[in-house]
Amino acid sequence: xxxxxxxxxxxxxxxxxxxxxxxxxxxxxxxxxxxxxxxxxxxxxxxxxxxxxxxxxxxxxxxxxxxxxxxxxxxxxxxxxxxxxxxxxxxxxxxxxxxxxxxxxxxxxxxxxxxxxxxxxxxxxxxxxxxxxxxxxxxxxxxxxxxxxxxxxxxxxxxxxxxxxxxxxxxxxxxxxxxxxxxxxxxxxxxxxxxxxxxxxxxxxxxxxxxxxxxxxxxxxx
Numbered sequence: 001x002x003x004x005x006x007x008x009x010x011x012x013x014x015x016x017x018x019x020x021x022x023x024x025x026x027x028x029x030x031x032x033x034x035x036x037x038x039x040x041x042x043x044x045x046x047x048x049x050x051x052x053x054x055x056x057x058x059x060x061x062x063x064x065x066x067x068x069x070x071x072x073x074x075x076x077x078x079x080x081x082x083x084x085x086x087x088x089x090x091x092x093x094x095x096x097x098x099x100x101x102x103x104x105x106x107x108x109x110x111x112x113x114x115x116x117x118x119x120x121x122x123x124x125x126x127x128x129x130x131x132x133x134x135x136x137x138x139x140x141x142x143x144x145x146x147x148x149x150x151x152x153x154x155x156x157x158x159x160x161x162x163x164x165x166x167x168x169x170x171x172x173x174x175x176x177x178x179x180x181x182x183x184x185x186x187x188x189x190x191x192x193x194x195x196x197x198x199x200x201x202x203x204x205x206x207x208x209x210x211x212x213x214x215x216x217x218x219x220x221x222x
Contacts, residue, residue, distance in 0.1 A: 056124030060089040126182035156210035
């Protein structure tokens, strides 16, 4: 990807970064990424027959963990914009009919023709301007069953000025400017405006990373 849709975004990746994304994430998290991702996927309480949508699925690292909780009746649909990610994803699941990939932008309206039990977006939404994040939420609402669960695995809400100096330096060095805005917003309040409730949060990485679960209520049905 040579030309970014959002010039200041950190989630639109170069082909090199996309090809080596898992290794980059391991390095950026000082080796901690693998462990808390496993914990986060476990905390989603995936049921054997769930139909799951993974927005911004990347190489399929999360999908591979989720697939371990599914029976032959379960299903995962991965959505990502990157052709490089698509090749890695499809290679990973070439022998698993439960898992499929759709190359699609998450920030414009789309219709996959079904509604899902659970939707996960992992370390993607923070990298968009806020008005674009709201477009992503509209897609989530339209693809989630009533009573379905939406999971945002991303940075928690915190005040950067209160971070230890080293953590603040790393965050400012690695992350794009949209992330600075993301961590200061009240995401439970935002999601409430889209018909979500029954929130539950699980914190990781010294409470700087959060799995936020939100349940779609009848008010959120469209």
